[in-house]
Amino acid sequence: xCTRRIMAxxxxxxxxxxxxxxxxxxxxxxxxxxxxxxxxxxxxxxRWVELWNTGNVDAVGxxxxxxxxxxxxxxPTVHGPEAEQQLVAMYLAAFPDLRFTIEHLVAEGxxxxxxxxxxxxxxxxxLGIPPTGKQVTLAVMEVYRxxxxxxxxxxxxxxxLGLLQQLGAGPAPAPGSEPxxxxxxxxxxxxxxx
Numbered sequence: 001x002c003t004r005r006i007m008a009x010x011x012x013x014x015x016x017x018x019x020x021x022x023x024x025x026x027x028x029x030x031x032x033x034x035x036x037x038x039x040x041x042x043x044x045x046x047r048w049v050e051l052w053n054t055g056n057v058d059a060v061g062x063x064x065x066x067x068x069x070x071x072x073x074x075x076p077t078v079h080g081p082e083a084e085q086q087l088v089a090m091y092l093a094a095f096p097d098l099r100f101t102i103e104h105l106v107a108e109g110x111x112x113x114x115x116x117x118x119x120x121x122x123x124x125x126x127l128g129i130p131p132t133g134k135q136v137t138l139a140v141m142e143v144y145r146x147x148x149x150x151x152x153x154x155x156x157x158x159x160x161l162g163l164l165q166q167l168g169a170g171p172a173p174a175p176g177s178e179p180x181x182x183x184x185x186x187x188x189x190x191x192x193x194x
Contacts, residue, residue: 038107041146045112048144048151049100055092060085065152072156094131095120100140110147116140118158122167129169136166 036044048063050056061081070078070087078084092098098120106113118140122132138159145153164170 036110036146036149038109040149041110041112041144042105042107044146044149044151045105045107045114045144046102049102049114049116052088052092053099055096057085057089057092060088063151065147065150068150068152068154070154070156072158074156074158074160090126094122094124094126095136096123097121110145112144112146114142114144116142126167129167132167134167136163138162138166 044063051059051063064081064084066081068078068080068084070084072078075087078087098118100116100118102114102116104115116139117137119135119137121135122129124131139162140156140158142157143155144151161170165173
């Protein structure tokens with residue numbers, strides 16, 4: 001009798017497992033997630049940078065997930081496509097000619113890291129700083145976590161002090177120091193000063 005129960009249980013379990021295999025099982029949705037290659041991930045980041053360079057603020061939602069999070073030590077954490085769209089619009093209103101040059105992109109798995117040089121002319125208010133008409137150049141580094149062909153999370157680090165100094169709104173650089181606006185790529189090459 002006990003053997004029959006074990007056999008019946010084993011047979012039932014076999015049917016359940018076979019059914020899960022046929023239907024994709026309870027994790028089918030997770031398995032159906034878009035898996036992108038490293039090159040596809042880098043291409044997505046290239047297109048994201050072009051969004052900024054062309055000022056296409058309306059396309060932000062096409063690039064970020066509904067639960068997108070932007071981490072930036074220079075400002076509040078941004079949650080969701082609408083908040084990111086507002087942030088992009090704020091920077092583009094302050095620097096209408098803002099352009100990012102991709103200096104380096106590295107990708108592994110679902111993560112892409114980028115090093116950029118950003119350039120623009122301060123023609124609109126930025127965080128209470130009235131337009132100065134000054135051209136700025138700053139170093140930016142970003143890390144992206146991608147999922148389902150979109151940016152799910154982003155960590156941003158930019159030379160905020162250098163930006164403020166170039167706008168005349170921060171402390172002056174130390175005497176004898178290199179100007180803040182010189183891009184990193186012009187100061188160091190392969191670990192050696194140029």
